[in-house]
Amino acid sequence: MNPTLALTWLLVLPLVASPIIYLAGRINVRLGATAAPARWLSALTLAAAGIPLWYLGEAVLSGGPVDMGVGTISLRMDGVGLLLAGTVTVLTFLVSIFSIPYMAGEEGEEKYYALLVAMAGAMVGLGCANDLFNLWVWFEVMTVTSFLLVAFYRQQRGALEAGVKYLVQSAVGSALVLIGIAFVFAQTGTLNLQQVLAASTHSTPQMLAAGALFLIGFGVKTAMVPLHTWLPDAHSQAPSGISAMLSGVVIEAGLIAMLRALGCLAPVSSTWGAFILAFGALNMVVGNLMALRQTQVKRMFAYSSVSHMGYMLIGFGVAVGYGIANGAAGGFFHLFNHALMKGLAFMAAGALLYSLHVARGSHDSLTLDDLNGAANRYPITALALSVAVLALGGLPPLSGFMSKWQIFVAGFETRNAGVEALVIFAALNSVLSLAYYAPLVNRMYRHEPSPTVAAGHNVSFLMAAPLVVLTLAVIVLGFWPGLMDFITHPAAVHFVSIFSGGPALAQF
Amino acid sequence: MSLSLPLLSAVAVLGLLGIGLLGLLVTRNLIKVVVGMQVLVKGAMLALVLAGKLSGQIQTGQTLALTVIVADTIVSVVALAFAVQVRRQFGTLDLQALSTLRR
Secondary structure, three states, X not given: OOHHHHHHHHHHHHHHHHHHHHHHXXXXXXXXXXXXXXXXXXXXXXXXXXXXXXXXXHHHHHHOOEEEEEOOEEEEEOXXXXXXXXHHHHHHXXXXXXXHHHHOOOOOHHHHHHXXXXXXXXXXXXXXXXXXXXXXXXXXXXXXXXXXXXXXXXXXXXXXXXHHHHHHHXXXXXXXXXXXXHHHHHHHOOOEHHHXXXXXXOOOHXXXXXXHHHHHHHHHHHOOOOOOXXXXXXXXXXXXXXXXXHHHHHHHHHHHHHHHHHHOOHHHOOOHHHHHHHHHHHHHHHHHXXXXXXXXXXXXXXXXXXXXXXXXXXXXXXXHHHOOHHHXXXXXXXXXXXXXXXXXXXXXHHHHHHHHOHHHOOOOOOEHHHHOXXXXXXXXXXXXXXHHHHHHHOXXXXXXXHHHHHHHHHHHHOOOHHHHHHHHHHHHHHHHHHHHHHHHHHHHHHOOXXXXXXXXXXXXXXXXXXXXXXXXHHHHHHHOHHHHHHHHHHHHHHHHHHHOOOOOOOOO | OOOOHHHHHHHHHHHHHHHHHHXXXXXXXXXXXXXXXXXXHHHHHHHHHHHHHHOOOHHHHHHHHHXXXXXXXXXXXXXXXXXXXXXXXXXXXXXXXXXXXXX
C-alpha cells in the first residue's frame, strides 16, 4: 500500500465508521434487540485501522515522514505521530473489547462506541497535523468527544459534575490556544509548523506570549499542576474504559500537541525546557501527595496519572532544554508504557468495579476497602491490577521501571547539578508512590475477603482477555525494554532536531 | 491620536477576553458560565480575524474564524445539554451545588 493512501485510510476509517457504528447500533435497538452491532463494529474498525497503520509504520521508519496535502491543509506523519497513532489504536482496541461486557445494556450504548472510535480517530489526526490551526481542530474534536464520554452516565450527579468541570476548563484552555495561534499568525503570516519554525528566528513579545498561551492552554489537557483540577473528577467518574482512554492516551495527546506547538517556537525562547521541568517537578509531588490520601481506587489512579505526567515532562524537559535525545526517547517510552500500565490499572479496577457494584445496578465508586481479599475470588484480575500498580510504582522487572530509568539516566547526561537534583527528587517520588501502590496489593492478597467481594459477580472472558494481554505486555517490555527502541528512538531524534535549532538552555 | 481599525479591533479583543474571563470568575450560574465562555471565544475569533488583517492574509484569518464558530457552537451545545441535565438532576443551576466530589 502506498504511504499516502495508508495515511488517508488511517484518518478516514475511524471518522467514517463512527456514524455507521451509531446507526447500526441504534437501528438494532429500535428493532427491539441489543446494540451488539455497534460493539463488534467498533472493535472491527480499530482492528482494521491496524492494517494501514502497519504499512504507514514501515514507510515512516524506513523513509522518513510521510506528507500529504488536502487542499491547503498539510498533514505529516512522522515518528512522533506514528507512536501516538500506534498507542491509540492498540489501547482503543483493547478498551472496545473490554467495554463489550462492561457497557452491555447501558442506555445509549451505541453512542459510547461511536464516540470512542471518533475520539481515537481524532487523536490519530492530532498526531499528524502539520499546521497550528489544524492541530487545534483535531484537539477540539478529541476534547468534545471526551466531554460526552466523561458525562456518559448522565443520570449520575458525580459524572455530570465532572463533565461540567472538564468542559469549562477545557473550553477556556482551547480559547487561550486560539489566541496564541492568532499571535503567531499575526507575526509570521503562516501556520505551517515548519514555516513558523523558520520564521521565528528571534524572540518578540508576541511570540513569547504565544508560547506562554500554548503552555497554559494545552497544559489544561496535559493536567499540568495547577491546571489539573478537572482530572481526578473526570477520570474517576467516567466509565472505566473511558478512564483508561483518558489516562492512557488523551492527556498524552495533549502533551504531544503542546510539544508540537512549542516546537515551532523553539528559537523564540530558551526557557521552555526550564518551564517544562518545573511543571514536571510540581506534577510529581502534587500527584503523589494527593494520591496518598485517596480512599477511592479510580481517584487514586487519577492522581497517579498527574504524577506520571510529571515523569514524562521531566524527560521531555531534559530533551527540550539540553538537547538530549535520550530524554525524549525516555519520555516517549514512558508515554507508551503509561498507556499500557494505566490502561491496565483502570481496566482491572473497572473489572472489579463492574463485578462488585455495576453488575448489581449500583453506581457506588470502588473503595480501597472493597478490594480486601479480592485475590481469592478474582485471581486473574487481582494479578493484573497488582502488575499494573507495581509497574506504575517502578518496581524493577516491570516496564514502568525501564522507562523511568531511561528518563533518569537522560537527566544525569545533562551534567547539570540542578537537573541531577531534580532527577534524584523524581526517584524519591517514585519510591513515595509505592506507599500507596503497595498497600493495594497487600489488601488484595493478605486481607480477609470483604463482604462486597464475597457477593461479587464473575469477571467475564471478554473483560479478562484485554487484562491478560496488557499484563503480558507490561512484563515483556520490562524484560526487553529494547523492543520499543525502533519507534521511540526515531521519534526522539526527530523531536530533538526541532528543538536543537534554538540556543541551548544556559542554566537552570 | 486617531483610532485606526486594527487598534480598535485589538481593544475589542482585549475587552471581550476580559469580560469573558471576569464572567467565568464571578458567576455561579451555569448558563452564565456558558455565556462567559462564548464571550471569551468571540474575543479569540476576532483576534484571528485581526491577525489575518495584520499579516496581510485576510481570507485565511476569516476562514479560521469561521471554523472556530463551528467548533465553538458544538462546545456550547454540549455545555447547554449538560446544563439541562444538571437542572434535572440537581434541581438548580448554581455551581455551588456542583461540588460533591471532594479532593
